[in-house]
Amino acid sequence: MTDFAATKAMFHLPEGVLYLDGNSLGPLPKAAAGGVQRMLSDEWGQMLITGWNKAGWMGLPTGLGDRIGRLIGAEAGAVVVGDTLSIKVYQAVASALEHNSKRKVVLSDNGNFPSDLYMADGLLRSLGAEYELRVVDPENVADALTEEIAVLMLTEVDYRTGRKHDMKALTQMAHANGVVTVWDLAHSAGAIPVDLAGCNADFAVGCTYKYLNGGPGAPAFVYVAPRLAPNVRPALSGWLGHEAPFNFDLDYRPGAGIERMRVGTPPVIQMTALSAAMDVWDMADIAEVRAKSIELTEMFIDQVETSCPDLELASPRDPEQRGSQISFRFHEGYAAMQALIARGVIGDFRAPNIMRFGFTPLYIDENDVIQAADILADIMTNKLWDTPEYKTRQRVT
Ligand SMILES: *Cc1c(COP(=O)(O)O)cnc(C)c1O
Numbered sequence: 001m002t003d004f005a006a007t008k009a010m011f012h013l014p015e016g017v018l019y020l021d022g023n024s025l026g027p028l029p030k031a032a033a034g035g036v037q038r039m040l041s042d043e044w045g046q047m048l049i050t051g052w053n054k055a056g057w058m059g060l061p062t063g064l065g066d067r068i069g070r071l072i073g074a075e076a077g078a079v080v081v082g083d084t085l086s087i088k089v090y091q092a093v094a095s096a097l098e099h100n101s102k103r104k105v106v107l108s109d110n111g112n113f114p115s116d117l118y119m120a121d122g123l124l125r126s127l128g129a130e131y132e133l134r135v136v137d138p139e140n141v142a143d144a145l146t147e148e149i150a151v152l153m154l155t156e157v158d159y160r161t162g163r164k165h166d167m168k169a170l171t172q173m174a175h176a177n178g179v180v181t182v183w184d185l186a187h188s189a190g191a192i193p194v195d196l197a198g199c200n201a202d203f204a205v206g207c208t209y210k211y212l213n214g215g216p217g218a219p220a221f222v223y224v225a226p227r228l229a230p231n232v233r234p235a236l237s238g239w240l241g242h243e244a245p246f247n248f249d250l251d252y253r254p255g256a257g258i259e260r261m262r263v264g265t266p267p268v269i270q271m272t273a274l275s276a277a278m279d280v281w282d283m284a285d286i287a288e289v290r291a292k293s294i295e296l297t298e299m300f301i302d303q304v305e306t307s308c309p310d311l312e313l314a315s316p317r318d319p320e321q322r323g324s325q326i327s328f329r330f331h332e333g334y335a336a337m338q339a340l341i342a343r344g345v346i347g348d349f350r351a352p353n354i355m356r357f358g359f360t361p362l363y364i365d366e367n368d369v370i371q372a373a374d375i376l377a378d379i380m381t382n383k384l385w386d387t388p389e390y391k392t393r394q395r396v397t
Pocket of ligand 1: 084159184220
């Protein structure tokens, strides 16, 4: 059984703050500061360059990959960590396209996170005019899976509303039509159980600073199914994905399996912080995290719908159809979120009118949810958002 009081105690949560934004940036695991400090002084400080071997820095990308792999149903040795998610999207889509080289169309949906669409579009423009990015409504993805499509690139959980695609069914349908899949797990990893192997997924990517709590700028991960990895050509063929980087050969030969999806030197300091975050995940059962998340989100919806008639639920009502976030539409959503943040309830706002709240059972409990909903009710009932100070948009919303 996951001891949620114990996991909550592993995080630094500032006094007076109810943090409902772990879907954007997870909080600081208490052990991260000491872990990074030790890495700096004992490893970098004392070992200098010998740390790559002595402290095992070179093994961090695959070691962390396997620890994340446990949460997303990946086979051992199928996940590697490095770079940002946007880069990993590019890398996965490029390899997937090449795997299906007779076809020229990448299919996605308009609920996808823009960076994924931008990266795919940039890649396709480099490849040539015969390539196309086709973007449809989320509910029309299945019908658009024709024999023209090379790659289906989807984010499993919609960043705005939390709506969840059926990964198993869509992957099966894609394969039946000869389509290779790339799943983005940015809002899935650490939020809901994912079964990449069981879904027969091809490629997957995700970030580690949201539900996984790796810290701002923590590196992303990429998964390649072991049945595909030996035949995947990495488009970003950096030296650390080479079969023998320290031979310094002039020709590129991809490394074994997932190793080939490495690019350059890993960010060791950031990976040390991520290791501390994964220590907390080692205490958790993701199925229990999911069950608790459903309880918390159901409580929040009930309480908000009872006390805030001006807010309209934007997330699916059926918990099985959504991830671990709840969104409400409100025409002054930005101002209302600023008013909430001023009262210590941190969520975020996504244009044009979405107030978004993330539920993260590792460190958010029933009491937090009740208090947050009470404060929201006060702000809505008394229109505390209706002041010019809350209506001026900042750079990051
Ligand atoms: C958060 C998120 C990103 C962000 O990409 P970075 O390169 O890490 O900034 C990309 N795609 C999706 C689906 C996301 O949710």
